[in-house]
Amino acid sequence: MIRQSISKLAFRVHPGPIAPVAVALVLGTSPVAAQESWDVSREASPADVSSIDGIIEAFYDVVSGPAGEARDWARDSTLYLPGVRFVIVSRDQAGQLVARNLDHGSFATGSNASLEQGFYEREINRVARQFGPMADVFSTYEWSRTEDGPVGGRGINSIQLFNDGSRWWITGALWASEEANNPIPDEYLPD
Numbered sequence: 001m002i003r004q005s006i007s008k009l010a011f012r013v014h015p016g017p018i019a020p021v022a023v024a025l026v027l028g029t030s031p032v033a034a035q036e037s038w039d040v041s042r043e044a045s046p047a048d049v050s051s052i053d054g055i056i057e058a059f060y061d062v063v064s065g066p067a068g069e070a071r072d073w074a075r076d077s078t079l080y081l082p083g084v085r086f087v088i089v090s091r092d093q094a095g096q097l098v099a100r101n102l103d104h105g106s107f108a109t110g111s112n113a114s115l116e117q118g119f120y121e122r123e124i125n126r127v128a129r130q131f132g133p134m135a136d137v138f139s140t141y142e143w144s145r146t147e148d149g150p151v152g153g154r155g156i157n158s159i160q161l162f163n164d165g166s167r168w169w170i171t172g173a174l175w176a177s178e179e180a181n182n183p184i185p186d187e188y189l190p191d
Contacts, residue, residue, distance in 0.1 A: 044078035049167040052128060052135055055079055059159065059170065060121050060141070063111070067118035067145075073108040080104055081162060081169040089176035118145045124154070125190045135161040135168075140188045154178050156188060 048058040062076040086107045088100040102110070125140040142154040155177035162169045178184050 042074055042078065044167065045075070046167075048075070048079060049169070052130070052137065052161060052168060055161065055168045055170060056123065056126070056137060056139060056159065059139075059157075059173075060123055063115055064120045064122075065115070065118075066147070068116060071108070071112065071115055076108065077104060079170050081171045084170060085172050087172070087174040089174065091179075120144050120147050120149075125188055127188060133163040133165070135163075137161065138188055140184060140190075154184065156184060 045058075048054050058075070058079055062072055062079075065071065084104055086102045086104070088102070090098060090100065092098045121141050121143045123139050124142050127138045129136050137157075137159040139157040139159055140154065141157055142151045144150060144152050155175055158174040159170055160172045162171050176182075
């Protein structure tokens, strides 16, 4: 999976900027307005953000495609709350678990070369919990280098979502690949 593959690149761990979002929520202002540095070059497609199904489908669609095809990072950026963080759980060279914390730009820049070699990520199961305007989705995936190619790996994306009353936003994503000593539990696999 590209999200797992990018963890092999040399990124430093940086804490995510949660304070502005927390302050905005407490004060009742828009969390989007609280993040002035976020530049979305186009409006989100309503099909991408009007439902949990739509935003999860778009999350997978943007990174998937044949070799040589550039990914639509402008579309991708419309899915996320400003300041979103991606956390990749992997193992370092000594076999210790590590968490790599990336912003959207770092993820997109670091992913391009690998994704453009051909990469398809598919959701194979979903367990979602929702309370009012927030949702947490455990999305089990598998990936391959070609659309119908052999599965190269699988894992779980933990995707946190927020609905501001007009659309869904991905507020964060944390993922880990399946390992021999950490198989995906049956409750997160298709029946």
